[in-house]
Every structure is written in C-alpha cells, then in structure tokens.
Ligand SMILES: Cc1cc2nc3c(=O)[nH]c(=O)nc-3n(C[C@H](O)[C@H](O)[C@H](O)COP(=O)(O)OP(=O)(O)OC[C@H]3O[C@@H](n4cnc5c(N)ncnc54)[C@H](O)[C@@H]3O)c2cc1C
Ligand code: SF4
C-alpha cells in the first residue's frame with residue numbers, strides 16, 4: 001500500500017495513543033463487539049493493531065478495514081478496563097474518519113443519500129413512512145442523529161421502532177423557565193431522541209428540576225450532539241454541530257449543562273473535548289469548558305438534594321436497572337440506583353450483567369443489526385429473569401434497543417427512563 | 429508453503445467461515461502480550477476434537493506448521509506463528525461439558541475463559557483456585573499449556589495441580605486421553621503432567637478434566653506495611669514457619685510502591701519500604717485466629733502499619749494497591765520486560781539485593797513485585813525502546829537476573845513459560861543432556877516438527 005496516497009491524517013493524530021497498547025488482551029473480557037463476533041479483529045486490541053498497520057502502510061483504507069472498523073459500538077468498555085488507558089473508541093473514530101476521507105462514502109448526508117438511492121432502503125422508507133407518518137422526515141432536521149438511526153440499510157421488518165411525537169419537545173416550552181432566585185441555573189441539552197421520540201423524558205426532567213426550584217433553560221438553537229455522525233467518521237459535520245451547540249450553550253449564564261441522554265452526555269463530556277478538540281485545537285478550550293459543566297440528570301438531581309422519598313407514594317413496582325455504557329464509563333452507576341430505591345413504591349431487583357452493553361452502539365446497530373441483537377439477547381434474558389415489570393435506564397438510545405429486544409421476546413416489560421420513575425409521584 | 433489448495437482443504441474441514449486468510453485477520457492473530465509480531469499464512473477456528481485432528485493430519489501430509497492459540501495473552505510468545513504456518517484458535521471450543529458435584533470434578537473444552545469457569549463452579553458452591561491475573565480473558569487451555577499460576581498458588585498450587593486428565597490431539601493427529609477421573613492412578617507414564625506446561629509443543633489439548641474444591645467459607649485480607657524489604661521477607665518465612673499457609677502472600681517493593689503512590693495517591697506512610705498483601709481463607713473461626721496470629725508474628729519485623737479488611741469492599745480496596753501496580757509502571761518508562769523468576773522463599777531478600785546491584789550496574793530502573801509466598805518475583809526491567817542501546821542493556825541485565833535466580837537455587841520462569849522470549853536463555857538453566865532428553869520426547873511425538881516449532885529450545 002502506498003502510504004502517500006492514504007488519507008491517514010486522522011490516525012496520525014492518535015499515534016501516541018496507539019503506542020500505549022501492550023496487546024495484553026484484557027479488552028477481550030469487556031468488548032461487546034468481541035462477544036458477538038468472537039474474532040480478534042473485532043476486539044479493541046485487534047482494531048488498535050489494524051490502526052497501527054494502516055499507519056505503517058501494511059494495509060489500506062479499504063473494504064476490509066471498513067468492515068473491521070465498523071465492528072465497534074463506541075461503548076468505551078474497553079477504555080474503562082484497559083490497564084493502559086488506550087482510548088480505542090477514539091482510535092476507531094479516527095479510523096472511520098480516515099476511511100471517510102479516503103473513500104468519501106460514509107459521510108452523514110451521503111448515508112441519507114444512499115437510502116434514497118438504494119432500493120432495499122427505499123422499501124424500508126415506505127415501511128418507515130407507514131408507521132412513522134408522512135411528517136417524520138420533514139420534522140426531523142437533516143442534522144439530527146435520528147436521520148442516521150432510522151434509515152437503516154439492512155433492517156428487517158422485525159425492528160420495533162418507537163413512534164414519533166406529534167410535537168417535538170423543543171417546540172413545547174419557552175426557552176427560559178425561571179425558578180427561584182439563588183437556585184442553580186441549568187441549561188438542558190435535550191438531544192434528538194428526547195426531542196422527537198421520548199418527549200416524556202424531557203417533561204420529567206423539567207418537572208424534577210423545577211421541583212427543586214432550578215431555572216431551566218432550553219436553548220432553541222441546540223442541535224444534535226453529532227455522535228451518530230462521529231460514529232460514521234463524518235467529523236466535518238460533527239465539528240459544525242459542536243460549534244453550533246457551543247454557541248447555543250454558551251449564550252446563557254448557567255451553572256450546569258444537564259443531559260438526560262447518556263449518549264449526548266458522553267458526547268459533550270468526553271467526545272467533544274477528546275475527539276473534536278484534538279482535531280480542532282481552536283475549539284479545544286471552549287469544548288473543555290462545556291465538558292466540565294456537563295452533568296447527567298440523575299447525578300445532578302442527587303447532588304442538588306432531590307429526596308424521592310418525600311414526593312409521595314406511587315403504585316408498587318418491581319424494577320430493574322440497565323447501566324448505559326456512556327454513564328457507566330463516567331462512573332455514574334450508583335446515583336440513579338440510590339434515587340430509584342428511595343422512590344416510594346419502587347423495588348429494585350438487580351439483573352445479572354446490568355453493566356453489560358445493550359448492543360445499540362449508534363450506527364453499529366445499523367450495519368450489524370443481527371450482531372447488535374445478539375448482544376442484546378443476553379440483556380433481554382437478564383431482564384426477564386429479574387422478574388421486574390419495568391426496566392429503567394438513563395439513555396433513550398438504550399431504551400429503544402431494550403424495547404426492541406423485549407418486544408421480540410413478546411414481553412410486556414415497560415422500558416422507562418430513570419427520570420420518568422422519579423417524576424411519577426411529583427405530578428400527582 | 430500454504431497455497432489455495434491447502435486453504436480449500438482447511439475449509440472443507442472446519443467450514444469456509446472458520447478459515448481466514450485475509451491479511452487483516454492474519455495480522456490480528458500474529459501478536460500476543462509479548463508485543464512481538466509474526467504473520468501466519470492462515471487462521472483456523474475448529475469447533476471440535478475431530479476437526480483439530482483432521483487439521484493435524486493434513487498438516488503432517490502437507491508439512492506445514494500449526495500454532496495453537498487460546499486468548500493470546502501469553503507473556504513468552506508461545507502462540508506466535510514465527511516462520512509462518514497456520515494459527516489454530518480454540519475460541520470456538522468453549523463449552524463447559526459437565527460439573528460433577530458428587531465427584532468434585534469438571535470437564536471443559538480448552539477455549540473456556542478461566543473466570544467464566546470459576547463463576548460457573550462457584551454457583552454450585554465449588555472452587556477452582558488457580559487465578560492468573562489474566563483470568564478474565566485467558567483460556568483454560570492456555571492456562572494448562574503454560575501451567576499458569578496466581579496469587580492463590582501459595583496455598584492451593586498451580587494449574588497443574590488441578591488437572592486430572594486431558595484429551596489431546598497429538599502432533600500427528602491421533603487422539604488420546606491422559607489421566608482420568610480418579611485421584612489415584614498409576615498405570616503408565618504420567619502424560620498429563622508432561623502435557624501441563626508443554627506450551628503447545630506436544631499436543632493440542634481439546635478437553636480438560638479439573639479437580640474442584642468446596643468453596644471456602646470465608647476469607648480475610650490484610651495489608652501489612654514494613655520499613656524494610658528484609659522485614660517483609662522475614663515475615664513470609666516466619667508466617668509459614670509457624671505453620672500457617674496463607675492463601676496469598678503478595679509482595680511489592682519500594683520502587684513499586686512509589687509508582688503506585690505517584691499515580692494513584694494511595695497515601696502510604698513515608699517509611700514504607702515494602703508491602704505484603706496477605707489473605708487467609710477457610711473456616712470462619714480458623715481464619716480469625718490465623719489473622720490474629722499473623723499480626724502478632726509480623727509486629728516485631730519492622731511493621732509500620734497493618735490494615736485489616738472488615739468486609740468484601742474493604743478487601744477489594746486493599747487488593748486495589750496490588751492491581752494498580754501494572755498500570756502505574758508505565759510512568760517509569762514506556763516499555764517493560766516482565767520476567768518472573770522464582771527462588772526458594774527464604775532467598776527472596778537475597779535475590780532482591782542482587783537485582784538492586786544489577787539495576788545500579790546497568791542504570792535502568794527495575795521494579796519488583798509478585799508472589800513472595802512461593803518465591804515467584806515479577807522483575808520488571810523498565811526501558812524506553814526508542815532510546816538507542818536500552819534494549820541491549822535490558823537483555824544483559826535480564827541475563828544477570830536469571831543468573832542470580834539460578835545461583836540461589838531458583839528458576840528463570842515460574843509462570844510465563846519459555847516460548848520464544850526465553851528460548852535463548854534456556855542453556856543457562858538446563859544442561860545439554862536435559863535439553864536433549866526433552867527434545868527426544870518432542871521428536872518422538874512430533875517427528876515432522878509440525879506443532880509449534882521453534883519454541884522452548886534455542887534454534
Ligand atoms: C495482564 C496479564 C497478566 C497475566 N498474569 C499471569 C499470571 O498471574 N500468572 C500466569 O501464570 N500467567 C499470567 N499471564 C500470562 C498468560 O495470561 C498465561 O500464560 C495464560 O495461561 C495464557 O493463556 P492464553 O489463553 O492467552 O494462551 P495463549 O497466549 O494463546 O497461548 C499460550 C501457550 O499455550 C498454548 N496453547 C493455548 N491453547 C492450547 C491448547 N488448547 N492446547 C495446546 N496448547 C495450547 C499456545 O500454543 C502457547 O504456547 C498474564 C498475562 C497478561 C497479559
Ligand atoms: S487496548 Fe488496552 S486492554 Fe486491550 S490489548 Fe491494548 S492495552 Fe490491553
């Protein structure tokens with residue numbers, strides 16, 4: 001392979017990170033992609049090795065690389081447990097960016113473009129339109145991550161897709177909802193899934209933070225976090241989105257940037273400074289400032305002293321909790337559980353492997369739907385075995401994946417966001 | 429050597445999806461934890477004993493080398509396809525065949541991950557003690573082939589001590605059983621023991637019968653901090669001399685403690701020069717007594733502090749010090765040679781002193797920690813490969829470290845094996861006649877030198 005004709009700039013930016021890997025194999029224990037494929041190129045160590053060989057010029061940015069690099073859910077489990085702190089998720093993003101530069105195929109808009117051109121996807125388009133309604137594609141802007149989540153190229157009719165809200169969350173509320181003076185001012189980064197699909201998460205967040213007297217600010221000009229684009233290697237789009245989000249978030253004086261979507265939180269807290277910041281040093285300081293202010297809703301509720309036990313009693317529920325990877329890898333595992341168990345009527349029954357990935361992994365689910373659901377299979381079984389009637393979690397992406405898996409098992413288990421459970425006694 | 433025709437034949441044996449000859453697949457099966465790399469010609473994923481046997485028969489007909497591989501976490505390059513040939517991966521041989529609670533035995537395939545097996549037997553109140561630090565990802569086949577050990581070996585012994593019988597595909601493709609399901613058995617040579625630690629050179633292990641124990645009722649963890657290495661080393665012999673065999677006696681020297689503290693702020697006392705992590709397990713009352721006695725025994729040996737865990741969480745916190753060693757080392761220098769010499773328990777202070785001198789002579793940092801309870805010390809020679817001359821210096825230093833261990837009646841490697849990394853040093857430890865005896869065994873079983881060639885013995 002001729003090194004000169006390879007667009008490896010993105011990989012060069014992570015060259016030092018690549019050197020940290022000692023090939024110990026510890027990632028084999030935690031990588032959901034490895035658990036699905038059972039082959040070394042799918043594990044973090046394999047992807048790191050391949051990235052190294054691309055830089056050496058031993059292999060090219062070709063179909064094979066594309067396939068191998070697609071076998072990653074960007075879940076960060078390998079990074080969390082790696083004794084040498086190798087950021088394989090960032091390395092995979094860099095490889096995907098290099099692939100996009102080289103082949104020019106996988107950018108965000110071209111993915112959407114392909115959908116329209118491809119007959120199989122058109123079939124899906126019709127299917128989607130029938131269940132999602134004609135308004136769907138008009139309501140979801142070009143830049144939304146949902147555009148990439150829904151036009152799924154290899155999807156079968158088995159996929160259970162949640163309905164689209166009549167009115168997006170951002171259109172329902174004024175930009176600033178004033179609270180009590182002296183109480184924290186919180187900017188709410190809503191995210192596409194909450195805005196278009198699970199609006200009830202947004203309503204629950206609003207109710208809870210207003211209950212605490214906080215001022216909640218919902219910038220109207222906030223955008224998709226860009227993670228689906230990042231996962232496709234389209235860093236140009238991500239950069240644009242990050243800049244627009246920065247502007248939207250910086251416009252307000254606030255103590256916190258709050259997310260109720262683990263993925264959006266992961267983007268703001270980790271991927272913006274790490275990936276976008278590395279690539280666009282001119283934005284680094286601003287990205288870091290936002291990252292430092294970013295907190296997960298459950299984490300913040302606990303920090304600000306929410307006492308669910310004081311919010312009145314509700315229907316008795318046996319629930320179980322799933323750890324979204326992008327909360328777990330930020331060490332947010334205890335807070336949601338503590339809040340949930342303090343909620344009157346709620347009994348928490350831990351499932352086996354609550355900390356294992358649900359298998360969604362952004363666009364992973366798009367290209368490897370079968371493997372994604374294979375990873376999900378263990379999750380569905382664990383939920384069923386827990387005997388819970390509700391599974392709570394902190395990420396709308398996981399919610400979609402969990403519902404899909406459970407529905408395919410013919411289960412009636414409800415999937416709810418932690419905030420919905422916390423808020424349910426409030427609104428009475 | 430391996431052409432399309434052979435690839436097709438391999439595909440006939442294991443199915444087309446289970447043979448890989450794409451460059452990217454080859455690259456991903458050419459490394460292990462030694463960080464050396466060699467490119468195989470193909471990677472084969474058999475699903476059962478018959479397929480393994482068919483692959484070995486083909487290899488003998490066509491004369492191509494076969495390199496068995498588990499998880500590729502080996503520290504001596506045992507699974508590396510040096511010189512080319514096929515890598516035979518055991519990932520698909522991953523079934524736990526039975527756990528027999530009446531006879532306290534279990535039968536497994538070699539690709540089962542160590543920790544998964546432990547969890548399954550523990551669900552039944554049983555115990556498989558061998559606990560290499562890699563247990564979350566290493567395979568049981570790899571553990572048997574390397575005769576892996578871990579912290580619990582002080583009391584329970586190494587992997588070999590739990591292997592009762594094997595099913596093995598010989599290098600020529602015949603299938604044999606060794607040992608069996610009974611504790612006693614004296615008919616014929618003990619081939620089971622021969623195969624344990626044979627590093628994939630004498631046969632491909634396809635089934636393993638393990639002995640199990642009842643799961644101990646309780647355990648107690650203590651972190652004892654000493655003001656000198658000698659104090660810590662004395663503590664080891666004193667405890668054992670007083671007829672207490674702890675489950676674990678892990679040792680960390682001053683350099684190790686400094687690394688951990690610098691990175692993770694463990695808040696260890698200034699005067700700490702060495703630490704022993706001690707664990708006892710068994711009957712609840714017995715271990716309380718043992719723990720109290722151990723504290724009494726170590727007190728006069730320059731003890732700075734003794735932390736005793738009250739519950740599982742506190743025990744985990746104490747273990748953390750030990751677990752953080754590996755990630756902290758990189759701060760000393762980016763690259764390390766990780767050797768695992770063994771000396772008789774009482775010689776631990778002597779060998780540490782000798783290593784101290786070697787370190788001064790070559791002026792490269794050497795960090796020591798490990799399983800003091802059985803005299804197995806991990807000697808980490810820390811270098812920066814990008815600095816010219818450091819690799820050569822490291823090799824010289826390592827040679828001297830091996831000599832020191834041998835002079836004191838020890839051995840070059842307690843756990844990691846010889847593979848490629850230590851093959852050049854073998855004549856330091858084994859006499860020509862010993863080597864010739866071993867090679868005669870190898871030749872008898874593998875006349876065409878098909879299985880894992882180039883390993884263990886110097887070329
Ligand atoms: C972070 C880390 C910590 C470690 N800690 C320890 C420790 O505490 N104690 C310890 O002893 N080791 C330790 N090791 C070394 C290593 O994990 C062990 O040697 C382990 O037993 C190797 O298992 P594997 O499945 O990775 O085997 P591999 O590395 O794949 O292979 C090792 C050898 O076994 C052979 N082999 C594998 N499967 C078979 C089979 N079915 N039949 C025949 N031969 C086979 C291979 O040919 C090779 O020679 C550690 C390694 C790492 C990376
Ligand atoms: S990525 Fe980390 S855990 Fe995986 S092999 Fe490399 S160093 Fe080990």
Ligand code: SF4
Pocket residue numbers: 030031032033034042043044047071072073074075076077078079088089092
């Ligand atoms: S980010 Fe997740 S899927 Fe990707 S390599 Fe790491 S553990 Fe595997």
